[in-house]
Amino acid sequence: MPLKVDPDIFSHEHEVFRRTVRHFFETEADPHVEQWDEAHAIPRSFWLKAGEAGILGIGVPEEYGGPGGDFLDRVVMTQEMGYSIAGASIGPAFQRDQMCEQLMDFGTEQQKRTWLPKMVKGECLLAFTVTEPDSGSDLASIRTSAVRDGDDYVINGAKTYISGIADADLFMVACKTDPAAGSRGISIFLVERDTPGLGIGRVLKKMGCHASNNGELHFENLRVPAANLFGPLNGGFKVLAKSLNRDRLMWGIIAHGAATRAFDLTVEFVKNRKAFGQTIFDFQNTQFKLADLKADLDVGQAYIDRCLRTYLRTGEVDMGEATVAKLWLPEMEGRVLDQCVQLHGGAGYMHEYPVSRLFTAGRLHRIFAGTAEIMRLQIGRAL
Ligand SMILES: Cc1cc2nc3c(=O)[nH]c(=O)nc-3n(C[C@H](O)[C@H](O)[C@H](O)COP(=O)(O)OP(=O)(O)OC[C@H]3O[C@@H](n4cnc5c(N)ncnc54)[C@H](O)[C@@H]3O)c2cc1C
Numbered sequence: 472m473p474l475k476v477d478p479d480i481f482s483h484e485h486e487v488f489r490r491t492v493r494h495f496f497e498t499e500a501d502p503h504v505e506q507w508d509e510a511h512a513i514p515r516s517f518w519l520k521a522g523e524a525g526i527l528g529i530g531v532p533e534e535y536g537g538p539g540g541d542f543l544d545r546v547v548m549t550q551e552m553g554y555s556i557a558g559a560s561i562g563p564a565f566q567r568d569q570m571c572e573q574l575m576d577f578g579t580e581q582q583k584r585t586w587l588p589k590m591v592k593g594e595c596l597l598a599f600t601v602t603e604p605d606s607g608s609d610l611a612s613i614r615t616s617a618v619r620d621g622d623d624y625v626i627n628g629a630k631t632y633i634s635g636i637a638d639a640d641l642f643m644v645a646c647k648t649d650p651a652a653g654s655r656g657i658s659i660f661l662v663e664r665d666t667p668g669l670g671i672g673r674v675l676k677k678m679g680c681h682a683s684n685n686g687e688l689h690f691e692n693l694r695v696p697a698a699n700l701f702g703p704l705n706g707g708f709k710v711l712a713k714s715l716n717r718d719r720l721m722w723g724i725i726a727h728g729a730a731t732r733a734f735d736l737t738v739e740f741v742k743n744r745k746a747f748g749q750t751i752f753d754f755q756n757t758q759f760k761l762a763d764l765k766a767d768l769d770v771g772q773a774y775i776d777r778c779l780r781t782y783l784r785t786g787e788v789d790m791g792e793a794t795v796a797k798l799w800l801p802e803m804e805g806r807v808l809d810q811c812v813q814l815h816g817g818a819g820y821m822h823e824y825p826v827s828r829l830f831t832a833g834r835l836h837r838i839f840a841g842t843a844e845i846m847r848l849q850i851g852r853a854l
Contacts, residue, residue, distance in 0.1 A: 474550055474731055475772055480779050485543050492551040495524045500557035507682035508560050508828075511674060512637055518593030528571040528591030536588030537571070542782060545569075549721045553728020556825045557682075559832035562725055563634040563839065564683035569721065570597045570643065573714050577702040582661065586641060598639035600630040600688060601711070607632075608845050610645075610711065611654040615690060617646035623694045624648075624660060626668070630688040637674055637684040640664050644690070649705050657707035661699045668693030679831025716788040718840050720778055723796035726804040726836040727771045733811040733829045734764050740826075741814055751814065760810050767803045774799065791853060798846035801836035808833045 476486065499520050507513050521527050529545045531537025552558045552565055571590055574583060589595035606612040615628025626646055633642075642662045649656030662669060672687030702710040738761060741751040751757050778792045808830045812819035819826050837843045 474554055474728060475769075477776050477779075480776060480783065481543060481547065485547050488540070488544055489547045489551060491524065492526055492548050493555075495521070495526060496551055496555035496557060499524075500561060501555055504557040504560050504682060504828075505823075507557075509681075511681055511684050513561055513564055513682050515593070515638065518596060520593070522591055522593035527568050527593055528587065529568075531571050531575060531587055531591050535575075535583055535591070537591045543779070545572075545721075546724060546779065549724045550728050553725035554732045555728075556732070556828075558725065558732075559729060559825070559828045560680055560682040562683065562729075562832060563680055563685070563835070566718075566721065566725075567597050567599060567635055567639075569714065569718060570599055572717065573643075573710060576713060577710050579698070581698065582701065586661075589640075595640045596635060596638050598633050598635045598642045600633045600642050601645045602630060602632050604629055604631050608842055610657070610708070613645055613647060613657065615644065615646045616650065617644075617648050617658060617660055617695075619648075619697070620694075622697055624697060624700070626660065626662070626690040626693040626695065628690050629672075631672075632675070632685050633688055634683050634685050636671055636686040636688060642669070642688070643701060645707055645711070648707075652705065654708040656705055657711075658704050659701040659707040659710055660695050661701050662690075662693065662695055666693055666695065678834060679828065680835055715841070716790050716793040719793040719797035719846075720775075720788050722836055722840045723778075723793070723800035724775055726801040726833065727768070727775060729829050729833055729836075730764075730771070730804040730807040731768055733808050733826050733833075734761075734768060736824075736826050737761070737764075737811040737814050740818070744816070744818075757814060760814065764807045764810055767807055771800050771803050791850070794846050794849050797841060798843055798850065801833070802843060804833050804836060 499517060525538035526548050528537045529540040529548055532539055571587060574587055586595055601610060603613050603615060615626065615630065617624040617626045626644065644660050644662050645657055646660060647656050648658040668691045670689035670691065672689060674684045674686040677685060741757050744751045774796060778796055781789045781792055811826050812830050815824060815826050818824045821827055
């Protein structure tokens with residue numbers, strides 16, 4: 472049973488779009504994901520097809536070559552990507568597409584006209600680079616520097632764990648432009664892949680999400696024109712903060728979608744698998760476990776719906792709600808996935824069963840885009 476959809480939130484048009492998106496993932500992603508996992512890469516042809524299908528750059532208006540659409544269209548796409556079998560592998564690579572929104576919000580007219588038409592077609596892929604070897608949760612402590620020199624900025628430093636380094640064409644790089652000013656001294660620059668001084672380092676081997684490659688970057692006296700400054704000088708933290716709320720909610724939605732898929736796969740599995748002369752489903756233990764998981768999923772869905780209703784009322788994702796969503800939904804996903812693997816028995820540990828892939832991918836959701844501890848910290852501080 473796919474995701475439950477509240478008709479008071481999503482319109483008929485959203486549901487028509489949902490069918491398009493679901494069909495796209497079922498036909499263009501799910502059958503290929505095993506191969507992409509092995510190659511640690513998603514072929515460019517996939518992104519071009521996604522562009523053609525109108526599921527990249529949702530919200531980017533036609534004047535920049537985009538498919539249009541509203542926030543709920545993006546939610547639909549995110550829900551369906553999370554629920555798809557491939558979502559577990561391609562999630563971090565796919566979510567880079569959210570950066571179209573940042574470009575719309577903070578890009579100069581020139582930057583929008585240059586990059587958005589290519590991004591929405593899948594011809595230009597982005598990587599968002601904040602994390603460094605010595606700085607992750609503590610964003611303000613990044614050390615990559617950008618120093619003004621005439622009409623240019625000169626960038627030096629290193630980034631790590633960056634999603635999509637193998638195929639990114641454009642990097643959004645968070646740098647310190649005023650090292651003494653902490654979070655108020657961060658600026659973001661757009662750096663093209665072939666810029667001299669940009670070194671693409673190792674692709675790192677990971678626990679899961681294999682198709683979304685991750686790795687290291689180095690900047691050595693890399694020069695970018697001052698026109699590549701993205702957002703205000705020393706205002707990079709504001710740029711990050713604006714996207715943070717949407718990003719947190721979207722990762723909560725992905726976690727819920729993945730947990731729902733694992734649940735559905737598990738119900739199907741236990742109804743077919745037999746032991747001691749009956750199906751695994753027939754054991755009361757199994758039904759009790761599944762009942763607990765269903766309760767978790769339903770409560771999670773109700774919370775997502777609440778966040779969406781707030782958005783519909785105010786036009787903004789509420790920061791407090793998004794932070795709770797990013798804390799609770801991935802932790803709920805962790806509980807659900809662990810039980811789903813258990814109910815699969817040995818099959819749950821085998822990569823060829825999607826539940827295994829969902830399990831390793833899902834572990835990321837408590838770490839990435841703000842760890843669970845940072846969510847607790849922020850919820851606690853606001854009390
Ligand atoms: C698959 C993957 C994809 C990624 N993609 C990208 C990307 O595209 N771009 C990018 O910039 N980054 C990316 N990251 C990096 C990711 O955002 C960071 O790993 C994450 O923010 C955590 O930072 P860290 O790894 O440095 O952990 P740390 O900040 O070192 O944290 C280590 C532990 O300490 C805890 N901790 C830290 N501070 C506190 C505190 N104040 N109170 C209590 N506990 C605390 C954390 O919660 C965590 O449990 C990716 C990471 C992964 C694994």
